[in-house]
Amino acid sequence: MQLYEKTAYELRELLLKKEISAVELTNSFIERIESVEQDVGSYVTLTKDKALEKAKQVDEKIARGEELPPLAGIPMGLKDNISTLGVRTTCSSKMLENYIPPYDATVVEKLDEAEAVMLGKLNMDEFAMGSSTETSYFGPTKNPWDIRAVPGGSSGGPAAAVAAGEAVFALGSDTGGSIRQPASFCGVVGLKPTYGLVSRYGLLAYASSLDQIGTFTKDVTDCALVLQQIAGYDPKDSTSVSKEVPNYLDVLKKDIKGLRIGVPKELFAAGLSQDVEKAVKEAIAKYEELGATVEEMSMPHAMYALPVYYVIGPAECSSNFARFDGVRYGYRNKDAEDLVSMYIKTRSEGFGAEVKRRIMVGTYVLSSGCYEAYYLKALKVRTLIKQDYERAFENYDLLLTPTTTSIAFKFGEKTDNLISMYLNDVCTVTANLAGVPAISIPCGFSKGLPIGLQLIAKPFAESTLLSAAYAFESCTDYHQKRPQLGGK
Amino acid sequence: MSEYEAVIGLEVHAELKTKTKIFCSCPTTFGGAPNTHVCPICLGLPGTLPVFNKKVLEYAVKAGLALNCSINSYSKFDRKNYYYPDLAKNFQTSQYDLPIAKDGYLDIEVAGQTKRIRINRVHMEEDAGKLVHSGDTISSSSSSLVDYNRAGVPLIEIVSEPDLSSPEEAKAYMELLKSVLEYTGVSDCKMEEGSLRCDANISIRPKGSTKLGTKTEIKNMNSFKALQKALEYEIGRQIQVIEEGGRIIQETRSWDEALGITVSMRSKEEAHDYRYFPEPDLAPILIDEEWLETIKKSIPELPQARKKRLVEDLGLPSYDAEVITSSKSLADFFDAAVKEYSDAKTVANWVMGELLRLLNANNQSIDETLIRPENLAELLKLIDKGTISGKIAKQVFEEMFTTGKTPDTIIKEQGLIQISDESAILTIVDQVIEANPKSVEDVKNGKEKAIGFLVGQVMKATKGKANPGLVNKLLRDRLI
Numbered sequence: 001m002q003l004y005e006k007t008a009y010e011l012r013e014l015l016l017k018k019e020i021s022a023v024e025l026t027n028s029f030i031e032r033i034e035s036v037e038q039d040v041g042s043y044v045t046l047t048k049d050k051a052l053e054k055a056k057q058v059d060e061k062i063a064r065g066e067e068l069p070p071l072a073g074i075p076m077g078l079k080d081n082i083s084t085l086g087v088r089t090t091c092s093s094k095m096l097e098n099y100i101p102p103y104d105a106t107v108v109e110k111l112d113e114a115e116a117v118m119l120g121k122l123n124m125d126e127f128a129m130g131s132s133t134e135t136s137y138f139g140p141t142k143n144p145w146d147i148r149a150v151p152g153g154s155s156g157g158p159a160a161a162v163a164a165g166e167a168v169f170a171l172g173s174d175t176g177g178s179i180r181q182p183a184s185f186c187g188v189v190g191l192k193p194t195y196g197l198v199s200r201y202g203l204l205a206y207a208s209s210l211d212q213i214g215t216f217t218k219d220v221t222d223c224a225l226v227l228q229q230i231a232g233y234d235p236k237d238s239t240s241v242s243k244e245v246p247n248y249l250d251v252l253k254k255d256i257k258g259l260r261i262g263v264p265k266e267l268f269a270a271g272l273s274q275d276v277e278k279a280v281k282e283a284i285a286k287y288e289e290l291g292a293t294v295e296e297m298s299m300p301h302a303m304y305a306l307p308v309y310y311v312i313g314p315a316e317c318s319s320n321f322a323r324f325d326g327v328r329y330g331y332r333n334k335d336a337e338d339l340v341s342m343y344i345k346t347r348s349e350g351f352g353a354e355v356k357r358r359i360m361v362g363t364y365v366l367s368s369g370c371y372e373a374y375y376l377k378a379l380k381v382r383t384l385i386k387q388d389y390e391r392a393f394e395n396y397d398l399l400l401t402p403t404t405t406s407i408a409f410k411f412g413e414k415t416d417n418l419i420s421m422y423l424n425d426v427c428t429v430t431a432n433l434a435g436v437p438a439i440s441i442p443c444g445f446s447k448g449l450p451i452g453l454q455l456i457a458k459p460f461a462e463s464t465l466l467s468a469a470y471a472f473e474s475c476t477d478y479h480q481k482r483p484q485l486g487g488k
Numbered sequence: 489m490s491e492y493e494a495v496i497g498l499e500v501h502a503e504l505k506t507k508t509k510i511f512c513s514c515p516t517t518f519g520g521a522p523n524t525h526v527c528p529i530c531l532g533l534p535g536t537l538p539v540f541n542k543k544v545l546e547y548a549v550k551a552g553l554a555l556n557c558s559i560n561s562y563s564k565f566d567r568k569n570y571y572y573p574d575l576a577k578n579f580q581t582s583q584y585d586l587p588i589a590k591d592g593y594l595d596i597e598v599a600g601q602t603k604r605i606r607i608n609r610v611h612m613e614e615d616a617g618k619l620v621h622s623g624d625t626i627s628s629s630s631s632s633l634v635d636y637n638r639a640g641v642p643l644i645e646i647v648s649e650p651d652l653s654s655p656e657e658a659k660a661y662m663e664l665l666k667s668v669l670e671y672t673g674v675s676d677c678k679m680e681e682g683s684l685r686c687d688a689n690i691s692i693r694p695k696g697s698t699k700l701g702t703k704t705e706i707k708n709m710n711s712f713k714a715l716q717k718a719l720e721y722e723i724g725r726q727i728q729v730i731e732e733g734g735r736i737i738q739e740t741r742s743w744d745e746a747l748g749i750t751v752s753m754r755s756k757e758e759a760h761d762y763r764y765f766p767e768p769d770l771a772p773i774l775i776d777e778e779w780l781e782t783i784k785k786s787i788p789e790l791p792q793a794r795k796k797r798l799v800e801d802l803g804l805p806s807y808d809a810e811v812i813t814s815s816k817s818l819a820d821f822f823d824a825a826v827k828e829y830s831d832a833k834t835v836a837n838w839v840m841g842e843l844l845r846l847l848n849a850n851n852q853s854i855d856e857t858l859i860r861p862e863n864l865a866e867l868l869k870l871i872d873k874g875t876i877s878g879k880i881a882k883q884v885f886e887e888m889f890t891t892g893k894t895p896d897t898i899i900k901e902q903g904l905i906q907i908s909d910e911s912a913i914l915t916i917v918d919q920v921i922e923a924n925p926k927s928v929e930d931v932k933n934g935k936e937k938a939i940g941f942l943v944g945q946v947m948k949a950t951k952g953k954a955n956p957g958l959v960n961k962l963l964r965d966r967l968i
């Protein structure tokens with residue numbers, strides 16, 4: 001097995017046994033990126049020099065016999081909406097093409113303390129708006145399993161990079177499914193933690209009340225390992241929750257016998273492709289074999305989740321994105337003759353079509369006369385969806401759904417039909433509205449493309465999520481499959 | 489034009505004097521080189537998040553209580569969306585439908601009449617930065633620079649009901665509001681530094697009518713005097729428009745201090761739709777009852793209660809009490825002096841006379857003065873004892889003001905002790921009688937006034953140190 005195919009805990013063993021050095025490891029990933037990047041296109045910015053410098057520091061620590069933090073020397077990548085001091089953070093937008101932040105996001109500081117090695121910044125749908133990474137200003141990322149297929153979005157870069165061995169793990173963000181859907185399309189493990197478990201400080205906000213930073217890893221053990229490093233209260237984020245973080249690795253192997261799993265019929269219905277349905281039903285059978293009880297149940301308001309999401313998300317973004325006006329940083333139209341024309345030209349030229357569409361929708365639903373009919377109503381339905389979850393978790397430990405209704409689609413297939421693009425989020429978006437944690441794990445293949453299984457738990461029950469995911473993973477081998485890229 | 493009456497409501501912004509800004513730890517200090525009191529948060533850099541400064545809550549609650557408001561046990565922040573370069577995020581974090589405090593009042597006094605002015609609400613928000621234009625306005629300038637030092641300085645906005653009926657009432661309300669905020673210790677209330685700002689909503693209607701007329705909003709009034717003058721002008725303007733058969737347009741007008749007029753800024757058609765919605769990055773504010781009690785206890789005696797005490801307990805005339813309690817520091821000075829010297833009226837005379845005169849002449853505030861209140865009391869005791877005359881006392885007071893020395897030290901250093909030794913004064917009295925035969929003749933002929941001249945001559949010869957009462961007595965003894 002190649003180094004780039006290994007997990008973080010496997011590579012850590014090699015580092016601890018001094019079979020490889022951190023610099024060698026980093027170099028092997030740089031080589032891997034150089035050989036497959038033209039096919040995959042995961043990265044927006046590479047930070048080779050910084051990465052090698054960090055790796056060298058880790059090697060010095062090893063040489064001095066110092067204790068190694070859990071992710072020391074492990075090469076990774078960050079979605080390009082996570083603020084990195086001195087490294088441009090573009091959100092894959094022309095607007096921020098040359099924006100270099102003067103500060104690190106809290107998760108970046110935490111990974112730095114854990115001595116992880118950042119290889120670069122990863123591609124995404126512009127400002128995290130999209131389900132295919134096709135709206136990136138820098139061009140799309142391709143699915144490593146079939147480069148004619150999309151990697152999903154908006155965190156297409158992080159998902160593809162981990163799948164293609166261009167990073168051991170990656171961080172992304174999930175607002176309506178932006179981690180789980182690409183994880184599903186690329187056959188990796190994607191976790192969206194509970195809202196408030198991981199600090200959002202330094203995550204360039206799309207929709208503040210929905211956004212959450214999460215992980216992309218090759219398996220569930222790595223997921224627990226990385227989550228352990230980034231979870232926890234942050235005084236810089238008032239929405240992060242002050243709560244002790246459990247040891248996720250300790251609970252991984254917990255027996256799931258007697259676990260009560262609910263399958264919401266509303267998220268298992270119309271539009272589900274046969275191959276996905278078959279794979280998920282097999283997964284359900286597996287869980288029953290493992291001693292869990294699985295029951296169909298109802299989430300009566302789930303059908304309203306998409307319209308609610310497409311009101312609240314744009315509303316918050318219309319306000320969050322107002323700061324991109326050409327005054328202080330980012331793109332500015334140089335020909336504007338007065339303030340208002342500078343605003344208009346800068347924003348017309350700096351934002352792509354999908355971003356402008358959502359800003360307009362958001363501005364509309366907040367405007368006087370529309371607020372009650374759209375925004376306020378959406379907030380009320382959001383509460384109903386939350387209550388659906390509260391009721392569900394009185395009877396079940398976990399909910400199980402497909403992550404997406406189909407395998408990865410082809411480029412251009414949905415760009416002309418936005419509604420069908422938006423429908424992609426149907427299974428994932430409720431978790432964001434309710435703030436609950438959810439994970440996508442590989443559960444099969446169809447036509448050479450991966451299928452994802454989604455598990456949802458109650459707030460801060462990541463341990464339940466991880467042990468259930470680990471139990472499934474332990475008796476399947478989907479997570480061990482690796483894509484063959486360009487015969488290299 | 490007595491057939492019209494004005495309907496005025498004021499929106500007052502006061503900067504809270506917390507050490508750090510409302511959502512980050514930058515200092516709130518006034519001034520400083522441009523963009524030196526800033527960080528990624530108050531610059532609104534992408535990805536940053538606000539963290540609410542609990543001191544701001546404490547100050548806002550204090551202000552609310554001092555303004556007789558009820559405190560909302562559940563309150564929240566909202567975003568007020570509008571584009572302007574001094575606003576780093578292009579939205580202002582403010583409070584919309586659930587302000588921290590509501591339903592208060594202030595009782596103002598105008599021409600001996602007390603009137604209750606209701607306060608609709610007090611809410612918290614962040615201040616914006618400052619624009620510096622190369623020309624006069626943003627549209628006539630080739631370039632503009634932005635200083636974000638002020639961005640994120642905490643503000644409270646205090647919105648009155650339209651209960652004010654004249655510019656005098658508006659001014660009285662504003663003055664009382666200022667002193668309440670000062671007393672509570674939540675704001676410096678310096679209008680000249682912009683830490684207290686005021687906008688007015690104003691309309692007119694026929695006297696006796698209950699229907700509200702169309703209102704205009706007046707901005708840019710930077711002093712109490714400007715407030716009064718602007719409102720007087722605007723009332724006149726509105727009356728004229730209506731008398732000439734016109735209609736008042738709902739609009740925002742700016743007070744032009746130099747021209748003494750209000751000028752149209754924008755009409756309602758161009759008015760903003762602020763698209764308020766709840767700030768998702770901040771948790772709602774829940775008020776703990778126990779905490780609220782401790783804040784209630786920390787509120788000092790407020791200007792009106794203090795004024796009442798000065799009148800009723802110390803016997804000061806209402807006017808004196810008003811002047812002294814208009815500033816908390818001045819009233820504190822007064823109270824401290826009265827503690828050492830119980831004749832309150834005499835203390836009041838000195839505070840309102842000599843002290844305020846010197847402060848004004850030297851452009852000083854009471855907080856900066858070197859004079860200690862106990863030293864004023866000491867000075868007054870020295871007058872009573874006859875150690876110095878009242879006239880010399882004023883001279884000593886000036887020296888105290890300049891140097892901060894005690895009266896005792898100054899008197900000793902300058903040899904100012906009053907001459908009350910009869911034989912010493914008599915010698916001089918005789919010299920003066922000898923040198924002024926004409927005046928002596930006048931006195932003997934019954935011209936009372938001439939005796940004043942002779943007293944003056946004695947005082948002059950003793951450099952003011954002679955006891956004037958004694959001089960008068962001795963002269964009379966000799967001549968009459």
Ligand SMILES: [Zn+2]
Pocket residue numbers: 509512513514525526527528529530531640
């Ligand atoms: Zn700051």
